[in-house]
Amino acid sequence: MFNETVISEINEIRGKYPDRRSALLPSLYIAQREFGWLSHEAMTCVAKTLNLPEADVRGTASFYSMFKNAPVGRHVIQICTNVSCMILGAEKLVDIVGAKYGVTSGGTSEDGRFSLVIMECIGACGTAPAMLVDTDFYENLTETNILEILDKYK
Amino acid sequence: MITLTINGKEITLDKPITVLEAARQSGIKIPTLCAHEVLKPYGGCRLCVVEVERMPRLQTACTLMAADGMEVRTESETISEVRRGILEFLLINHPLDCPYCDKAGECELQDLVNKYGPTVGRHKEEKRKVAESHKDQIFSRNMERCVSCTRCVRMCSDMQGASAISMIARGTHTRMEPFTADSFNCEYCGNCLSVCPVGAILSRLSLHSYRPWQVDKEVETICSYCGVGCTLVVQVRDDAIKRVIPKMGAGINNGMLCSRGRFGYEYIGSEERLRVPLVRKNGKLEQSTWSEALGLIAEKLTEIRNTNGGKAIAGIASPRCSNEDNYVFQKFMRMTCKTNNIDSVSRTGFAAAQKYFEDLLGQGITGNLIDGLKHSETILVLGGDPTAVNPILGLAIREAARDGANIIVLGNAKGLEKFKTVQVVPPVFNEAVVLEEVLTEVFKAKGVRGERPFVDKELKLLSKRTSGKVDIEGYEELKKALLETESLSIVLGMDMVQRTDGHRTLFAVAALTYLLEARLYTLSERANEQGLIDAGCVPDMLPGGRPINISDFKVKFETVWKGTIPDEDGLTLLEIIEGTRNKDIKALYVMGENPVFNIPDGSSVKEALGNLDFMVVQDIFLTETGEMADVVLPALGWTERIGTYTNLERRIQLQKKAVESSSGMEDWRILSELSNKMEYKMKYMQAEDVMHEMAKVSPLYSELTYSEIAEGECLWPYHGEPLRGEINEVPEMLDVAGDYRADFYLALEKPLFHSGSLSRRSQALMKIYPEASLKVGAASAEKLGLTDGDKVQISTSAGSLDTSVIIEDSIKDNRVYMSNNFAGSGVFNLMKFNVDKVTKAPGIEGCEVTIKKL
């Protein structure tokens, strides 16, 4: 179960909405922060805290790709390969990152450092190619700066 | 008034409904996939599109409300093309494995594609692959077939209220899954299965065992399990039940079923069924013939009756048997054996409560329709979980909750955890105290009603006794709700009756009912607990609830029955057991009951019955009691014979025959053959003859016939004359407050999935709930350092047994629960009891238990 602090954090969020169900998405983010991904245990904790059915929690959690339904590495790299980024060489970037850290799309590097997720448009077409590392946003990526950036994430 | 035209046909509606419903009402078919008559409109699949004059685009008929002047067309080339397109999209991923799919023949998608095409798909992509899941014991889940209509999910959350499944993921990956992704781990009502339009959810009980068109026979009948009496359809092939399905729009349950009703039918075909009469020879039960067995019983009973008098004979009737069986049983006991010692295991709960209520408030006080719950503003639930004991009644409470009713739970009720508005958890076994306090407040506010002198008098006495001080969470809300409510229903479970001071709770409940004009419902675990009483299987009343000690009534029966009925009231169940212990009772006749197992303190019951000179048991299985009997007779069970049942609303319904049994006889027929041998003539050729006689002699059933009952809606008080007054004098209330300071108390669990010797022989229910376990609240588990699955030894003053632990958050006090359904681990064996001197029910509260981790 969540510790007291987390429970009160969720309860506070709950207070902002007219019903419990509305507090589900923010609570899932908190669970993901606490557990690293949305395991069954994490979802059960959310269900219990919000007094919602577990199945509903899972149904919601599985709908959004920002919620992780499997364990991920310490850092999550999310590279966009949609049209603009693709034209500007995003797929090459994916290969470079893959070769350097030994990670494939949807997978995690053996040392548990990085997970790689291929994203659809993340709204940065004007400054493509773009990616997210955890919650940090990077644009105008090149074959060199992408590795420099990633090097900062241990 | 709304007038619209559909396909040129003018339709007038008196209330606003959807175009789809309007079309169906007038016999116009619109294809649908996501719509279902018991579910709310959803508008997901778009198959029901129709053209509406002056509306620019096609409209979905299932969500469009009919409006005055609307002109609707349900078929056109455009519409067909759209439907064909939708179906083509669905078939991109649908596997087309109809030859292998159980649903073929009753699949809505198959029918639709058959009608609208397409005959060839244009998509070249591979279909999605999702492995069929057999990880659940009951359901097989094939998500390649799923068309994402969400009917199952809406059924589970909006109707069943279990919310055990959901739609997972997005786009083409969308599929239905239970939370664990493997096992459903849910209430196993199977209602999701009945609404799935395709073969995505199938029952493993009948998987690949037959085709829908191979059913020889379909019989609409009622369920054999609990006191709700749901309507269901039994599908038979080769004289065996293949499947039980609900019937939408029919009966009390309107298409909903519970796990027992839907999946608990296998016991009927069990290998363990009794096939031939057994007679004890040299200490062992041996196969015998009907004539030998009946001859022996007639001889023995006649001998005991003639030597020791009728009082030395007693009979235990059965809430599983029909009205006809029970009527003939009491007549056999009274007229043939000359005894009024007739009772049933119902005395441990339902019959005790019912008698007390009717003595206080008149006959029929609990004759309330389950539907009434849905219209209640406040529902007070106490003494157990209605969603487990009477699941379909439980659904009515959940529905009321969704519509905003105030659901107040006194004590524990797992199935209402997500539906209750207030929960009051009194100190253990002190519910009566809390009820009396709140009753006093209500009495103060409402004043003397002046219709029932005894109740008025007791209320005055009570208001002097109560303290007015209660400091329990939720109590104030309870009080407020009762004082303010305009329409109250009270749902009473038997946990409150099985107390030494049970009558105090019953008084409080009766008085609340009286003061607030509430609707009162008593939960009933067995199908015919009410019918048994009405048929006269009680020691103090003749059929129709006529007291034996009022000679006018007695004489009337004696005239029709041609003989004399013994004068004195007979013994109640526990008195009968005591009578066998001290050898006043020498012969016991048990019909369809297992007293050794179903009465608390089983080993002492067994010991008492061991003193009998002669015991007869007629049943469909060889029970623990049967094993002790001198003669055991095979009876017929559910679907093997016809008979009427009276549910907890007092509605009479017909249970029909669907299969031929190779052996066994109807209970009433066994008894009448026996009676004839004992020179009291009974001339019934068929069950209906018994009903004819009941209709003639019982003032409740006057003029009732099978054809009337079969038409349905045979509701209390039928054509009868109930006794309205205070029937018997009610004994004064006793002060029997106990002191409950032990760490843990053992209590009786009433699980959703079981009901004694029947469910024990239904494989599906055994798979869902395979063995007895100890249900422990979270706080108790923490105190004991227990986690789920731990093995423990539990000991009481009566004995001990080993079991495993399941933690239930819904248990809020220091009671630990265990069921009494499994051979060898019945919790009643661990419980001693004191008798409630007023109701004569066993008080099993205060059973101190120690729990040791193994």
Ligand code: SF4
């Ligand atoms: S069986 Fe009943 S409770 Fe279980 S998932 Fe289906 S509808 Fe829900």
Ligand code: SF4
């Ligand atoms: S499993 Fe059946 S009912 Fe449920 S969404 Fe899929 S097709 Fe519809």
Ligand code: SF4
């Ligand atoms: S609620 Fe009772 S009558 Fe209805 S299906 Fe379940 S057990 Fe049978």
Ligand code: FES
């Ligand atoms: S396409 Fe990559 S950010 Fe829009």
Ligand code: FES
């Ligand atoms: S039936 Fe109307 S949209 Fe599915």
